[in-house]
Amino acid sequence: MVDALAVSLIAGALALAGLGLVITALNRRVGVVLLAAAAVGEAGLLAQVVWAVVKLAGGQRPAGGLPVFIGYLAGSLVILPVAAAWGLGERSRWGPAVVAAGFLVIAVLMVRMQQVWHG
Amino acid sequence: MAESAARRTGPGRLLIAVYGVFALAAGARAGVQIATRFHEAPVAYLLSALAAAVYVLATVTLARSGHASHRIAVVSCTVELIGVVAVGTYSLADPAAFPDATVWSSYGSGYGFVPLVLPVLGLLWLRRTAVR
Numbered sequence: 343m344v345d346a347l348a349v350s351l352i353a354g355a356l357a358l359a360g361l362g363l364v365i366t367a368l369n370r371r372v373g374v375v376l377l378a379a380a381a382v383g384e385a386g387l388l389a390q391v392v393w394a395v396v397k398l399a400g401g402q403r404p405a406g407g408l409p410v411f412i413g414y415l416a417g418s419l420v421i422l423p424v425a426a427a428w429g430l431g432e433r434s435r436w437g438p439a440v441v442a443a444g445f446l447v448i449a450v451l452m453v454r455m456q457q458v459w460h461g
Numbered sequence: 462m463a464e465s466a467a468r469r470t471g472p473g474r475l476l477i478a479v480y481g482v483f484a485l486a487a488g489a490r491a492g493v494q495i496a497t498r499f500h501e502a503p504v505a506y507l508l509s510a511l512a513a514a515v516y517v518l519a520t521v522t523l524a525r526s527g528h529a530s531h532r533i534a535v536v537s538c539t540v541e542l543i544g545v546v547a548v549g550t551y552s553l554a555d556p557a558a559f560p561d562a563t564v565w566s567s568y569g570s571g572y573g574f575v576p577l578v579l580p581v582l583g584l585l586w587l588r589r590t591a592v593r
Contacts, residue, residue: 407497409493409496409497410493413489413493417485417489420485421482424481425478428474428477428478428481429474429478431474432470432471432474434470434471434474436470436471436472436473436474436475437474439474439475440474440475440478443475443478443479443482444478447482
């Protein structure tokens with residue numbers, strides 16, 4: 343697992359979670375800005391999946407077990423699209439709050455994936 | 462039905478989202494534990510699976526409309542609260558029975574104590590959205 347990518351993903355997810363909370367505090371709905379943020383986040387997560395697949399294909403194995411790691415990889419791609427869709431359906435400030443929660447989950451997921459990879 | 466519309470909007474939207482995350486996390490964790498090392502601690506892993514089932518039930522019934530869903534959601538949140546307190550206490554009293562953590566071990570400390578707070582918020586939300 344490339345640490346630089348993981349660290350940027352964690353920092354980015356936390357920053358975007360902060361953005362979601364600011365939009366919540368401003369009493370806005372989910373708009374273009376948050377959807378773009380979710381898209382950027384998802385692109386970063388896709389890059390990580392590709393990197394992980396290359397590493398795994400090259401014979402490296404996560405210290406914490408392959409099934410768990412693959413579970414986290416798959417889960418990491420599901421969270422943001424679902425959070426964005428669920429938040430978009432809410433016509434109040436709680437929509438951005440849902441997206442912010444999604445980014446927080448991603449940050450936690452990335453930390454856990456690092457632990458599983460390094461053991 | 463003001464009640465049915467109210468439960469999945471506003472703060473309920475966020476509550477259901479967090480419940481969904483825990484349904485996924487607990488389900489995946491229980492699945493891995495039961496598939497790879499069930500013999501090590503069958504009771505703990507079955508409790509893990511029970512926790513996952515309760516989260517799934519709570520997520521679905523919070524999101525769905527109607528009185529029956531409301532009632533099932535109340536029961537799920539209550540079972541969840543009892544579960545996290547009981548398993549939390551049990552896991553501290555007899556750590557050997559829980560060789561690796563479940564969502565409810567140590568009152569959910571591995572998950573930022575969210576498992577302890579979530580059923581309380583769920584019950585409060587259900588109380589607030591109930592039809593009087």
